[in-house]
Amino acid sequence: MVTFARFGYRKTSMEEVARAAGISRPGLYFLFSSKETLFRAAVTQALNRDITAVEHVLADTGRPLSERLVEAFDQWAGRYIGPLASDVAMVIEDNPDLLGEIIKTPRRRFEELITDAVAITSGREAAPLVAQTMISASIGIKHQVASREVYLERLEVAIDLLLR
Amino acid sequence: MVTFARFGYRKTSMEEVARAAGISRPGLYFLFSSKETLFRAAVTQALNRDITAVEHVLADTGRPLSERLVEAFDQWAGRYIGPLASDVAMVIEDNPDLLGEIIKTPRRRFEELITDAVAITSGREAAPLVAQTMISASIGIKHQVASREVYLERLEVAIDLLLR
């Protein structure tokens, strides 16, 4: 993912990925049958890791809900904001044709997790609306800010307002 | 703006704009000294019209606040969502170097107007945060939806949640 993020999908060569992985190019083809397969596997792994982290954070019911939500969004979106990290988000956003469902499924799962977490205080029927609005606010803030810090500041405000 | 939106700034010729305006190309140069000047004037006019519409909608204190806010956002952002209209937003977004402050000033003014409108019910110190979050949600929703109708549906939910 680091290599794909640096150069973009198209301009990343299997040679470069192999070098970064410390193996030979034919060896890389032994593990992944094509560049597409490799990229899909890399994205799947990254998103699964993020979703797992989000599940973990939200499950810790000892901490205040708003705090857990901020950290969940940070794991999901915040970590991909900023000079170096945003390239990872870009290479994923820029290749929807290549990824297809791979990106949609975790996205739905994230919404589900946020909805469930919010349901406890916002109520069963309001939860989907609150969660959806929270996600929209997160996307908007992500487009407005340049650093993870500012994102988190603004997000905390949004979450506190939406949890009232 | 319609012509610029259709073809993009670069691929729009002064000839085409002149034809759309029903005048000759030299006549167009009589009114606007260059293509850049013309484009800046067109964008300025469009944004001024939007801001004026927003001011007008928000000033009608007879109607419920949430209703006025939804319509204000619709005038500001909603009207540029959808198959034909989004080209207008694109040609503006795609040329920030050409427009510079022209786009930033009305944007600040819009935030100011929303903040003032919200201040009445949300309180003086909370208003900037509520307004900012509302704008972020609007931006996020705009990125998520494909039609003005869905945008307005989702926005109404967001506004109602943030006004509580």
Added chain:
DNA sequence: ACTATACACACTAGATGGGTTTTGTATAGT
């Protein structure tokens, strides 16, 4: 379960150059 080497094929980047379009201006006319 790999490495090293090699190869066909496809694609891409960059360079060249010619032809068209477009900009901005000028000029004469209404």
Added chain:
DNA sequence: ACTATACAAAACCCATCTAGTGTGTATAGT
């Protein structure tokens, strides 16, 4: 306050070529 015509200079577009790079595969070796 324009139109019509014209023009130089720049920009852009398009086709063509070549050189290089990258993919995917194969083969022999450890």
